[in-house]
Amino acid sequence: MQASHQRSHQGAHTRTGHVVVIGGGIAGLAAAHRLLATGLRVTLLEATDRVGGKLMTGEVAGARVDLGAESMLARRPEAVELAGAVGLASRLQPPATATASVWTRDALRPMPTGHLMGVPGDPAALGGVLSPAGLARIAEERDLTPTPVGEDVAVGAYVADRLGREVVDRLVEPLLGGVYAGDAYRISMRAAVPQLFEVVKEGGSLLDGVRRVQERAAARQVTGPVFQGIDGGVGSLPEAVADAVRAGGAEILTRTPVLGLTRTATGWDVRTDTRVITADGIVLATPAWSASTLLAAESPAASAELAGVEYASMALVTMAFRRTDIEATEALRGRSGFLVPPVDGRTIKASTFSSNKWQWVADSAPGLFVLRTSVGRYGEEDHLHREDAELVDVSLRDLADATGLAATPVDTQVTRWIGGLPQYPVGHLTRVARIREEVAKLPGLRVCGAVYDGVGIPACIASAHRAVDEIIDTPPLVQGTRSEAGQ
Structure with a gap:
């Protein structure tokens, strides 16, 4: 429905102008991708040295792995459609096994x-x-x-x-x-x-x-896998979207933090650490704390609401073992991993047996068995201050208790996601409605990302589409209406 909505907009108006997307996570990239389809000029600004946000691939023992989110909901269309649009349709892959367990009462239970x-x-x-x-x-x-x-x-x-x-x-x-x-x-x-x-x-x-x-x-006869990954890692998705956006003529600038936003008579001034960029519209696709800072002058009410959003941090510990070293560990066979209830007092909160869960991991590193653990919950983040080696050691101790694993990894990778996940407490949607109500008072500016409509990849993409669809027909982005921009 959103795609047809966009097409009807394209047929109704001629657009001109320049939109700046602030934030290079999957929401910002999806917004840039959709904006380009409307014929607008797009510049995407990302403060860090890479795009992708919490979607990132890396290596452990030479094997390519996801170091952030590893799957996406397949029964919502947004992520699957975006993957197809940037040439990844043939690489979408359901889990090879979804046989998960719960590690509770000192046993792995189905x-x-x-x-x-x-x-x-x-x-x-x-x-x-x-x-x-x-x-x-x-x-x-x-x-x-x-x-x-x-x-x-x-x-x-x-x-x-x-x-x-x-x-x-x-x-x-x-x-x-x-x-x-x-x-x-x-x-x-x-x-x-x-x-x-x-x-x-x-x-x-x-x-x-x-x-x-x-x-x-x-x-509704919903069929097919609930979740899907991507051969080569879900972190391949933002890389592919970024390539498509660049090929479409957009400019992507990393290491470019935005320091301030100012409304002008005809649009916006976006101040970076090196220059001021003139924009007709802005899509703000940053975490809540950053959006709060950038909106403080132009929308104090939205800024205050965004400042109240809390976040949880976590660490992912990815480990590679020689397959010959884990062959005797029966509990690692056939399972996709396990969850850990906090009430059991363990340090890790989950483990994913990546070589079992994703065929592409098994095929790319046939001599290795790759798994990962996650550490850190809202309000319980002291563990994240430990050294990498300590997080590896505590993960191995919990894995030994859960599965009997006694092998030593040949390589490890610890990835910390500080402030990685916005919290959705009671009343969150009411807060989001207030934020959007205030932001709507700013001509040509909208917000999107994990803060608003869900933390999953499809939800982030959907929020980006909503932001784009709401601003593309507003002055001065529709040709012939630039004089109305400051009203």
């Missing part, structure tokens, strides 16, 4: 099926993950009085009230933590699990509500 972000529809699938007392607590749910949700409610608080804390602590928390690195007892249900929020507003049993969501999905 990930229960039939749940919605950890909220079960069938308690019978939870045996082993929950204690007998936890299962008995779920059975009480239909006898409980309704739990009000109002305009929003925390996922963990609501589920604990209906099904008991054990469901949250051992299942919901690790799954949500894998997406947001956050606290399930703070995360907004309306923002993070909107389909669940809609059914709980209808009232009745939570278990029945989960089943209704699943039945509706089945009625």
Whole structure:
């Protein structure tokens, strides 16, 4: 629908002008890509020495790997379509195995099926993950009085009230933590699990509500893999988009921090550390703290709202082992990895067995077994101050306890993502609505990125498309209306 919306715009007006995109993550790159399709001149400014944001490839023991996000939701169209548009369609790849586990109660236990972000529809699938007392607590749910949700409610608080804390602590928390690195007892249900929020507003049993969501999905006949990667790494996507954007005539400037934005009679002045760039429009695709600083003078209200967005930091520890050294480790076979509930008191929060999960990793390094762990949650980030070697050691200790792994890696890579994930607490969508309301008062400027509509790759791309679609028909970007720009 968004693509057809864009095409109808192209047929309705002749555009002219120059748009500056600030921020070279996937949202900023997607915005630049869409802007070019409308015929506008585009300059993208990125403060660091590379584009891609939290999508980045690297090497461990000579094997190419993702050092940031490694997969993207395939049942939303935005990321898959963008990958196809920049020549990566043939390299899209579903996981070779999606057999994940939960490391809890000192054992790797199969990930229960039939749940919605950890909220079960069938308690019978939870045996082993929950204690007998936890299962008995779920059975009480239909006898409980309704739990009000109002305009929003925390996922963990609501589920604990209906099904008991054990469901949250051992299942919901690790799954949500894998997406947001956050606290399930703070995360907004309306923002993070909107389909669940809609059914709980209808009232009745939570278990029945989960089943209704699943039945509706089945009625839509949604098929195909839930997630996809890219042969060569998801970090290949921003590289390919950047190449396409440059080929389309856009200028991409890295190591170019933006220091200030000023409205002029005909558009905007964008001040960098070396010059002032004149723009007719701006797409601001930066983290909240940066957007807050840049909007402080022109939109104090939006700036204040953005300053209130909190972030979580994390580290990824990628390790390569000789396959001959791990052959006896039975627990590494056939699994894509495991999640770790915080309540179990471990340091790592998850591990991905990359050589099992992604065929391209196995094929590119047949003599190696590559896996990675993640460390760090919202409010629990002291571990990130450890030296790289310490993070490797603690990861190996947890892996040994979980799987029996006793091998020594031949190479390791620690990647820290400081302020990597915006938090979506109760009321987040209301905050986003206030930000957008204030930003809309600024002619020719819009915001996008992980702060607004979701932290996943498709959601970031969708927010970029929304930002572009909202500004491309506004003065002075439509030919013949430049005199209206300062009004």
